Amino acid sequence: MDAFISHTGIGVPLKRSNVDTDQIIPAVYLKRVTRSGFEDGLFSAWRGDPGFVLNNPAYAAGSVLVAGPDFGTGSSREHAVWALQNYGFKAVVSSRFADIFRSNSGKAGLVAAQVDEKVVQRLWELLESQPGAEVTVDLESRTVRAGDGPDAVHDSFDIDDYTRWRLLEGLDDVGITLGHEADITAYEASRPSWKPVTMRRG
Amino acid sequence: MGRTLSEKVWDEHVVRATPGEPDLLFIDLHLIHEVTSPQAFDGLRLAGRSVRRPDLTLATEDHNVPTLDWDKPIADPVSRTQVDTLRRNAAEFGVRLHPLGDVDQGIVHVVGPQLGLTQPGMTIVCGDSHTSTHGAFGAIAFGIGTSEVEHVLATQTLMQAKPKTMAVTLTGSLPAGVTAKDMVLTLIAHTGTGGGQGYIVEYRGQAVEELSMEARMTVCNMSIEWGAKAGLIAPDQTTFDYIEGRPEAPTGADWEAAVAHWKTLVTDEDAIFDEEIVLDASRMTPFVTWGTNPGQGVPLGASVPDPGSFEDEQDRVSAENALRYMGLEAGTPMREVKVDTVFVGSCTNGRIEDLRLAASIIKGHTVDATTRLLVVPGSVRVRLQAQEEGLDKIFLDAGAEWRGAGCSMCLGMNPDTLEPGERSASTSNRNFEGRQGKGGRTHLVSVPVAAATAIRGTLSSPADLEAVAVVKEA
Ligand code: SF4
Numbered sequence: 001m002d003a004f005i006s007h008t009g010i011g012v013p014l015k016r017s018n019v020d021t022d023q024i025i026p027a028v029y030l031k032r033v034t035r036s037g038f039e040d041g042l043f044s045a046w047r048g049d050p051g052f053v054l055n056n057p058a059y060a061a062g063s064v065l066v067a068g069p070d071f072g073t074g075s076s077r078e079h080a081v082w083a084l085q086n087y088g089f090k091a092v093v094s095s096r097f098a099d100i101f102r103s104n105s106g107k108a109g110l111v112a113a114q115v116d117e118k119v120v121q122r123l124w125e126l127l128e129s130q131p132g133a134e135v136t137v138d139l140e141s142r143t144v145r146a147g148d149g150p151d152a153v154h155d156s157f158d159i160d161d162y163t164r165w166r167l168l169e170g171l172d173d174v175g176i177t178l179g180h181e182a183d184i185t186a187y188e189a190s191r192p193s194w195k196p197v198t199m200r201r202g
Numbered sequence: 203m204g205r206t207l208s209e210k211v212w213d214e215h216v217v218r219a220t221p222g223e224p225d226l227l228f229i230d231l232h233l234i235h236e237v238t239s240p241q242a243f244d245g246l247r248l249a250g251r252s253v254r255r256p257d258l259t260l261a262t263e264d265h266n267v268p269t270l271d272w273d274k275p276i277a278d279p280v281s282r283t284q285v286d287t288l289r290r291n292a293a294e295f296g297v298r299l300h301p302l303g304d305v306d307q308g309i310v311h312v313v314g315p316q317l318g319l320t321q322p323g324m325t326i327v328c329g330d331s332h333t334s335t336h337g338a339f340g341a342i343a344f345g346i347g348t349s350e351v352e353h354v355l356a357t358q359t360l361m362q363a364k365p366k367t368m369a370v371t372l373t374g375s376l377p378a379g380v381t382a383k384d385m386v387l388t389l390i391a392h393t394g395t396g397g398g399q400g401y402i403v404e405y406r407g408q409a410v411e412e413l414s415m416e417a418r419m420t421v422c423n424m425s426i427e428w429g430a431k432a433g434l435i436a437p438d439q440t441t442f443d444y445i446e447g448r449p450e451a452p453t454g455a456d457w458e459a460a461v462a463h464w465k466t467l468v469t470d471e472d473a474i475f476d477e478e479i480v481l482d483a484s485r486m487t488p489f490v491t492w493g494t495n496p497g498q499g500v501p502l503g504a505s506v507p508d509p510g511s512f513e514d515e516q517d518r519v520s521a522e523n524a525l526r527y528m529g530l531e532a533g534t535p536m537r538e539v540k541v542d543t544v545f546v547g548s549c550t551n552g553r554i555e556d557l558r559l560a561a562s563i564i565k566g567h568t569v570d571a572t573t574r575l576l577v578v579p580g581s582v583r584v585r586l587q588a589q590e591e592g593l594d595k596i597f598l599d600a601g602a603e604w605r606g607a608g609c610s611m612c613l614g615m616n617p618d619t620l621e622p623g624e625r626s627a628s629t630s631n632r633n634f635e636g637r638q639g640k641g642g643r644t645h646l647v648s649v650p651v652a653a654a655t656a657i658r659g660t661l662s663s664p665a666d667l668e669a670v671a672v673v674k675e676a
């Protein structure tokens with residue numbers, strides 16, 4: 001996994017709450033056997049609507065999604081995170097995330113930045129008045145920034161310490177756990193010999 | 203202070219514990235199927251990693267395999283690709299696979315116990331939420347996401363925060379004709395679908411102790427339907443007897459050592475659960491769902507509830523939506539609901555005892571002319587055993603369809619689906635909108651209710667059949 005220190009990119013105002021994983025990517029798109037290519041399914045029910053925000057050329061190359069509360073509720077499908085990443089999103093800013101979505105994001109390297117509801121409102125106003133404006137999500141200082149002058153937004157966001165540390169170091173869970181390999185090996189050596197195996201060794 | 207069963211099993215598997223971090227837990231058995239594993243193997247490949255413990259890993263094909271023509275290439279190209287991918291991955295990474303056509307193929311949660319791989323005190327995971335089934339043996343077993351599947355493949359461990367503990371005590375004995383399925387459906391209607399959120403649940407009490415091993419699996423299977431992380435039952439003589447002699451069960455001195463350890467896997471007298479629920483099993487009756495989540499159920503003898511009778515605003519709205527989707531009128535007696543298809547199968551009720559019970563009720567009857575009965579064994583071994591006992595003949599003589607092993611109509615990923623508007627009585631575990639096919643309407647039922655419903659064409663219990671027989675004789 002690539003390390004995430006700070007990212008600056010076009011902000012996309014997604015002015016909806018309760019965006020569930022079925023809306024992020026419907027089940028019919030889950031049949032792929034790879035981790036890539038899910039961008040076609042992203043928000044597929046809305047992409048046909050010319051008024052949908054990603055259909056506006058100013059936002060089409062967006063990489064920071066700013067969404068309403070309860071983002072990512074519903075099924076546990078990790079494909080929802082992959083679809084956002086495959087499209088090009090590096091971070092999602094919202095005032096509330098569903099637990100499993102937040103956990104899947106942390107594992108896959110997408111930053112789920114939880115901010116105060118007012119920050120979402122101010123970002124929406126800024127991004128709508130200046131389509132294509134950039135938003136910075138700085139994981140090091142846990143801040144989200146956008147614009148300058150009186151409308152500028154500069155506020156802190158929440159993310160748990162453990163996930164932040166992992167993302168800053170670019171460590172995926174597997175990498176971290178393999179760092180404790182000696183512990184695993186020691187544990188394995190202590191397992192009783194009668195525990196079942198699916199294949200006889202040797 | 204004493205510890206609960208689940209705390210004992212948890213503690214035995216902690217590889218590394220550090221304050222402020224989740225525990226690193228060792229996984230004794232990792233089960234794999236075709237739908238949630240491809241990206242995990244891909245991740246290993248990209249990182250140049252291998253499967254750490256292929257000898258603790260087992261794969262089978264179940265979710266989207268056909269239950270007809272299983273000896274021919276799979277007709278649906280998408281399903282075929284997923285199955286082919288699993289076969290390639292299993293071969294490349296050295297994982298034991300029971301593919302379609304193999305005598306040990308079947309639903310992953312039927313295959314593990316039947317091979318004797320599921321044993322007390324283990325940690326068992328699978329990229330499937332009904333992994334909770336294996337808890338019936340006194341194991342901590344739960345479903346995981348695809349990144350976690352990859353994590354287990356690479357490290358044989360998982361990072362997990364320790365859940366809270368809950369005891370569900372079922373007192374008394376279940377009345378005759380009332381099954382483990384009715385017990386768990388009653389419990390879920392009592393707690394709601396989120397009642398178990400954040401807990402590992404231990405089912406205990408006289409009614410649980412009296413259940414057979416397969417019936418215990420039915421109860422633990424549905425733990426996830428009320429939100430529990432996992433559900434488990436303390437191992438006892440019933441458990442040991444079920445495991446002894448199975449292909450992967452310990453033997454000789456190993457067996458003695460294993461049983462000696464398993465006997466320590468009980469909740470200590472002075473252990474304290476974070477939460478407790480007590481229900482009287484002796485008052486339970488056949489239970490069926492009327493709505494679109496497993497918590498929306500009533501006794502078979504009751505009527506479709508009036509949404510207005512729910513105090514909670516959200517419950518009322520969800521009941522209104524459910525009745526609209528299900529095409530049901532409040533006040534209709536459940537027994538008058540006409541059913542088009544009856545499905546007997548799934549990891550909830552697709553084992554040999556379930557088929558024996560269904561056959562014992564169906565024997566000598568015919569399936570209602572306007573109703574279809576689909577019987578899908580949970581595994582090839584269940585299918586063969588049933589054939590040896592002549593159960594297939596009973597089903598076929600009654601006019602039922604006798605199929606190959608797999609998940610089938612439980613989730614309709616293969617061709618076995620409901621048509622829009624079609625109504626089923628199903629022994630499976632989820633009645634979500636569209637679960638068994640787009641627009642399909644599902645009533646979750648026990649095996650006896652499924653069998654009687656197939657014969658009468660409306661939701662029924664075996665007692666209703668006796669009434670018919672008595673009238674005819676008189
Ligand atoms: S039978 Fe149904 S619930 Fe069980 S594993 Fe298959 S799809 Fe899942």
